[in-house]
Amino acid sequence: MKHLKTILIIFVFFLLGTNVATIMVYQKHIDRDRNVLRYRMELPNEKLGRYINGELNLSGSQTDQFRKFRRQYNRKANGILDDMQGIRAEMLEIFKSTEPDRQKYDKLAADLGAKHCKLKELTFDYYFNMLSVLEEDQKPKMSEIFEAMLTSEGFAKTPVHHDHRPADQIEQTESLNPASQSDTTVFEEFNQ
Numbered sequence: 176m177k178h179l180k181t182i183l184i185i186f187v188f189f190l191l192g193t194n195v196a197t198i199m200v201y202q203k204h205i206d207r208d209r210n211v212l213r214y215r216m217e218l219p220n221e222k223l224g225r226y227i228n229g230e231l232n233l234s235g236s237q238t239d240q241f242r243k244f245r246r247q248y249n250r251k252a253n254g255i256l257d258d259m260q261g262i263r264a265e266m267l268e269i270f271k272s273t274e275p276d277r278q279k280y281d282k283l284a285a286d287l288g289a290k291h292c293k294l295k296e297l298t299f300d301y302y303f304n305m306l307s308v309l310e311e312d313q314k315p316k317m318s319e320i321f322e323a324m325l326t327s328e329g330f331a332k333t334p335v336h337h338d339h340r341p342a343d344q345i346e347q348t349e350s351l352n353p354a355s356q357s358d359t360t361v362f363e364e365f366n367q
Contacts, residue, residue, distance in 0.1 A: 227320060231313045240308045248301040255294045262287045
């Protein structure tokens with residue numbers, strides 16, 4: 176009887192210790208997340224280009240380069256995102272099937288992974304291109320801005336140009352009308 180009582184007391188202390196440890200670890204993670212959010216830069220929901228221009232004090236030439244990089248990025252990224260959505264739709268159709276084709280699903284999964292990788296590479300190139308036109312004293316601030324674009328889930332909030340005309344028509348219009356070159360970007364979360 177005394178032996179059973181000792182085992183139960185040890186077991187109770189073990190459970191108590193694991194509960195306390197779990198609460199402490201959980202609290203540590205919450206505090207870390209709060210600190211990250213406290214020091215994280217707040218980005219505007221609209222007109223990111225103007226915000227970056229103001230924060231970095233970009234020259235006219237730098238602003239033109241940034242606009243060019245953003246347009247290139249948006250055209251390519253939106254195409255990749257459309258492709259990814261199409262692949263997801265095909266995968267869903269396989270799931271709906273009464274006799275799903277595993278080989279076709281595996282190929283689609285590999286294609287989706289390749290598109291995702293391409294999107295990440297494109298995002299890196301976009302960032303690298305912008306850094307390439309910055310002065311040394313502007314680069315640390317740009318790094319802060321890009322860090323703030325990342326969500327806690329690892330997604331990137333990136334500027335998206337909402338103009339659905341064909342690319343050659345947009346460039347033609349903008350070259351004729353400099354006033355149309357205003358910053359029309361908004362944040363859209365890319366669920367990559």
